[in-house]
Structures are given as C-alpha cells and as structure tokens.
Amino acid sequence: MSKTKEKLINKKGLRVDGRKPEELRPIKFEIGLLDKANGSVYMEQGNNKILTAIYGPRELHPRHLALQDRALLRCRYHMAPFSVEERKSPAPSRRKIELSKVIREALEPAVFTELYPRTSIDVFIEVLQSDGGSRCAGMTAASLALADAGIPLRDLVVACAAGKVDGQVVLDLNDAEDKLGEADMPLALFPQSDSVMLLQMDGTLSQEEFEKAFNLAIEGCKRIYGMQKEALKAKYSVKKEDLEDLEGGKEG
Amino acid sequence: MPLLVEKRQLVTPGDLIAEGEYRAGENTYERDGKIYASKIGAFDSRDNTVYVIALKGFYIPETDDLVIGKVIDISLSGWIVDINAPYNAMLFVSEVFERSFNPRKDELSEVFDIGGMLLAKVAAFDRTRDPVLTLRGPGLGKITHGRIVEMTPTKIPRLIGKKGSMIDLVKKGTGCQIVVGKNGLVLIRGKKPEDEASAIKIIRIIEEEAHTSGLTNRIGELIKKLKNEVGISVQDKGKTDQ
Numbered sequence: 264m265s266k267t268k269e270k271l272i273n274k275k276g277l278r279v280d281g282r283k284p285e286e287l288r289p290i291k292f293e294i295g296l297l298d299k300a301n302g303s304v305y306m307e308q309g310n311n312k313i314l315t316a317i318y319g320p321r322e323l324h325p326r327h328l329a330l331q332d333r334a335l336l337r338c339r340y341h342m343a344p345f346s347v348e349e350r351k352s353p354a355p356s357r358r359k360i361e362l363s364k365v366i367r368e369a370l371e372p373a374v375f376t377e378l379y380p381r382t383s384i385d386v387f388i389e390v391l392q393s394d395g396g397s398r399c400a401g402m403t404a405a406s407l408a409l410a411d412a413g414i415p416l417r418d419l420v421v422a423c424a425a426g427k428v429d430g431q432v433v434l435d436l437n438d439a440e441d442k443l444g445e446a447d448m449p450l451a452l453f454p455q456s457d458s459v460m461l462l463q464m465d466g467t468l469s470q471e472e473f474e475k476a477f478n479l480a481i482e483g484c485k486r487i488y489g490m491q492k493e494a495l496k497a498k499y500s501v502k503k504e505d506l507e508d509l510e511g512g513k514e515g
Numbered sequence: 516m517p518l519l520v521e522k523r524q525l526v527t528p529g530d531l532i533a534e535g536e537y538r539a540g541e542n543t544y545e546r547d548g549k550i551y552a553s554k555i556g557a558f559d560s561r562d563n564t565v566y567v568i569a570l571k572g573f574y575i576p577e578t579d580d581l582v583i584g585k586v587i588d589i590s591l592s593g594w595i596v597d598i599n600a601p602y603n604a605m606l607f608v609s610e611v612f613e614r615s616f617n618p619r620k621d622e623l624s625e626v627f628d629i630g631g632m633l634l635a636k637v638a639a640f641d642r643t644r645d646p647v648l649t650l651r652g653p654g655l656g657k658i659t660h661g662r663i664v665e666m667t668p669t670k671i672p673r674l675i676g677k678k679g680s681m682i683d684l685v686k687k688g689t690g691c692q693i694v695v696g697k698n699g700l701v702l703i704r705g706k707k708p709e710d711e712a713s714a715i716k717i718i719r720i721i722e723e724e725a726h727t728s729g730l731t732n733r734i735g736e737l738i739k740k741l742k743n744e745v746g747i748s749v750q751d752k753g754k755t756d757q
Contacts, residue, residue: 301573320573320601331643375544375553380642382601410528413572413669415542415553418529455529455551495527499555499570 271440272429279440280309284433287423287483292404292494294411302412306404309437310394315404317412320382328383333376338367338386340401346393362398369402369422369451369460375415384414395438396424399449402461407491411498419491420460422451423483425476427468432475434483448476452484522559526552526567533565540566574600574668574698576646580637583663583696584648586630589623596633596648599665599698604646606635611650632658634694634702654694661692661704662711666722668699673725674718681721681731688738689714713741 271279288309297303300316323329340362342351388401399422406420426436428444441447446466453460468476518533530552539545542554543566556567584596584604593607608616611626634655640646650656675682686693691705691714705711724730
C-alpha cells in the first residue's frame with residue numbers, strides 16, 4: 264500500500280541502509296563526557312546523534328512545584344535547529360512537549376524519586392542529528408545518564424521501534440522508512456519485569472503484524488539493554504582489590 | 516539460598532544479586548523476594564546483608580557529618596548554606612550568638628557574609644526538613660584562609676584511606692593541614708602556596724585514579740618526587756586536624 268514507487272526493501276531483502284529486516288543500526292555510547300552535569304551520555308544509533316545530561320537531585324526552582332513525598336522528574340526533549348535538513352525551529356512545539364511528557368512518564372517508574380523529596384531531577388535530551396527513532400534513542404541514553412549520575416534506579420529503561428516497510432515487519436526504522444513506510448511503533452521496555460513503559464504507533468498494522476512487530480521491538484530492546492549494561496561496565500571497570508581500600512575508608 | 520554474583524563484582528542498576536534469605540542493604544532493593552542493585556558499583560555482603568559500594572553518587576547529609584559550606588543567603592533567623600547536597604542547609608543565629616539576639620541591632624552579614632565559607636557539622640537532617648548545621652565543636656566556624664577543592668563525594672573514603680592512611684600520607688608529605696568534608700569539599704591550609712598547590716595536585720590524582728591498584732604506594736612515590744622538584748618543606752611535627 265506504499266504511496267511511493269521507491270522501493271524500501273530490495274530484491275535481496277535488504278533495506279535502504281543495507282540492513283536485514285531484523286537488524287538494529289550500529290549503536291555507540293559515550294558516558295560522562297560533560298563535566299558540569301551530574302550524569303551525561305552521548306549516543307549514536309545509525310545517523311542519530313543524541314546528547315543527554317542529568318542534573319540533580321537538586322533544589323527545585325520554582326519552589327511551589329516541589330512535591331513533599333518525592334522528587335520531581337523534569338524532562339526536556341529538544342531537537343537542535345541543525346538536526347534535520349530543513350531548519351527545525353528551536354521553540355517548543357507540540358511534538359517536543361509530547362515527547363518530553365512520554366519520555367518522562369516512561370523513565371519515572373524506574374527512578375527512586377521517593378528517596379529525595381522536595382528536589383528535582385532534570386533530564387535534558389538534545390538531538391544533534393536526527394534520523395528517525397530519536398525518542399527511543401533519547402530514552403535509552405537518558406536512563407543510562409541517570410545511572411551515570413549515581414541516581415538510584417530500579418532498572419535501566421530501554422526503547423526501540425519496530426514497524427512495517429514495503430509490507431514487511433522491520434526493526435529500528437530510520438527516517439526514510441519512518442516517512443515512507445506503512446507503520447512505525449516505538450516501544451519502551453522495563454527489562455526486569457518485562458513491563459512496557461511506552462507504546463505508540465503511527466500508521467496501520469493488522470493484528471498479526473502488530474504482534475510480530477511488538478515481539479520484534481521487545482527483542483530489539485533486550486539487545487540494546489545488553490549494550491547499555493556493557494557500556495556502563497566498561498566506563499566503571501574497577502579492579503577488585505582496590506574496592507577494599509575504597510570501603511576501608513568508611514571507618515575513617 | 517544463593518548469592519547470584521561474586522563478591523566485588525561490578526553491578527549495574529537492575530542486576531539481580533541475591534535471592535531468598537538476605538537483607539537488602541545500601542544501594543539495593545527488594546522485590547518479590549529477590550534483591551536487585553540500584554546503583555552502579557561493586558557488590559558485597561556482610562552476614563546476611565547484601566549491599567553495593569556505589570562508584571558514583573552525590574552527598575546526602577547525615578547527622579554529625581563534618582561539611583564545608585558556602586553562605587548563599589541570609590534570612591531573619593540565620594544563614595542559608597550550600598553544602599553541595601540536594602538540600603540547602605540552615606545555620607541558626609543561636610549557634611553563633613551566645614547571648615539573646617536582637618534582629619534590629621545585630622547585623623548577620625557582619626558575622627558571616629554571603630560567599631563566606633564555613634566549616635560546620637550537620638546537627639539534624641531527616642529528609643522532611645532541610646539540614647540544620649551547628650558550629651559547636653573544635654575547629655568549626657568561619658574559614659578565613661586556605662584553598663578548597665571539590666571531589667566526588669563517593670571518592671572521599673578513598674582520599675581518607677584505610678584508617679586515614681592516605682590522608683595522613685598527604686598531610687605529612689606536603690606539610691599542609693587538610694580538612695576533609697564529607698560533602699566532597701576538601702580544605703587545604705599550608706605554610707606556602709606551593710605546598711597547597713602540591714597537595715591539590717596529589718588530591719586530583721587520587722580522585723582520578725581512585726580505583727587503580729597500589730594507589731597509596733604510588734602517591735608515596737609521587738610525594739617524594741615532588742619534594743625533590745619543588746622542595747616542599749618536610750613537616751613531620753606539624754599536627755593536622757581532622
């Protein structure tokens with residue numbers, strides 16, 4: 264039912280960027296590159312380039328927003344004006360406000376906000392270069408940055424999209440596939456309890472296609488989850504004997 | 516009932532670390548009888564309690580902690596002090612004036628002005644109210660000279676070392692007085708600016724290499740080397756406060 268003549272999947276069954284239908288784009292994490300932020304992550308997923316920073320828990324301004332029983336998690340998703348070919352206005356748009364809200368709601372259950380009442384934890388997600396699926400990448404990077412900030416988490420949150428392109432269910436759509444394909448379905452997962460934290464869909468899928476895409480997205484999330492943990496462990500790799508010293512100082 | 520990870524193993528938030536009859540200690544939580552890590556750190560256990568030594572974190576005040584703070588505001592009843600924590604601390608006038616206090620006569624900014632640094636102790640804190648500071652104690656009060664460096668609060672134990680071994684080494688080696696605030700701020704007072712500069716240099720190295728092996732030995736060597744280079748005055752007698 265594709266409206267364009269352009270083929271998104273070639274005769275060999277490969278996609279526009281040469282991937283197989285169930286293949287993720289290459290992912291790269293860089294942790295802790297901002298000095299001023301309490302936690303930060305730079306993430307690349309294919310052509311997506313996203314910078315996330317965490318500030319907090321810190322004193323909340325304006326004060327009247329403070330919650331007496333837990334920390335307030337604030338989230339700002341923003342696309343840089345140069346992140347897409349046609350200049351993106353930096354002003355808050357309907358889309359940015361919506362994405363900020365859904366990302367916040369997906370991250371909040373993972374954070375032990377009740378430990379730091381009356382404070383705020385601020386999450387900044389800046390898309391430097393966008394190539395489809397930036398809300399998922401933003402969430403994945405932001406949860407990693409929360410861990411880097413030393414904020415206690417129940418688990419990392421991980422997100423990935425699946426969709427339908429040229430009549431075929433595929434994983435991790437890029438910009439062209441998102442715009443020209445038939446459906447795009449971002450999904451955020453809380454891997455520990457296999458709970459879905461976010462599920463959105465554009466386009467149409469039949470019931471079987473939906474189930475296939477749903478399972479494929481969960482599968483993709485689990486693969487990214489492994490990469491997240493690896494990245495964190497690589498950043499904080501420590502030799503065992505040194506930790507004895509670290510602990511010994513507690514009495515001092 | 517099994518422990519699911521080895522002692523000293525690096526864990527990340529959400530890692531399952533134990534099942535069954537264990538108690539969830541620091542930086543862990545329990546859900547449906549299973550214990551998970553909540554921070555990035557090293558797993559450990561003592562008796563029946565499992566816990567995680569966090570590698571990154573921020574300062575949360577505790578009663579009796581020695582902290583270094585900065586006066587950021589003056590209110591009617593005292594000073595508001597930034598102690599590098601999610602909550603600003605309060606220092607009440609009653610801590611400073613032994614006599615009764617008259618807001619019309621006594622000018623608070625003459626005692627501690629905005630921007631001034633303080634060495635204080637946390638008198639009370641319980642998360643429902645902001646921390647309260649006290650100056651009652653030896654050596655507490657206004658910081659008049661010296662230099663202050665900041666480091667990650669979780670690495671403060673490493674700077675102190677086993678029973679203070681590391682900090683003693685730095686104090687003796689540089690001849691500086693060093694006061695370590697639990698909130699990640701360190702006050703350094705030396706006879707000469709060069710001594711202070713070398714102490715700062717050493718502290719920065721400790722922070723950067725906090726998790727590498729044989730650090731205490733290497734810092735010892737470094738101090739010897741610095742002594743030869745800039746000739747830090749050796750002051751073994753110089754008693755330092757902590």
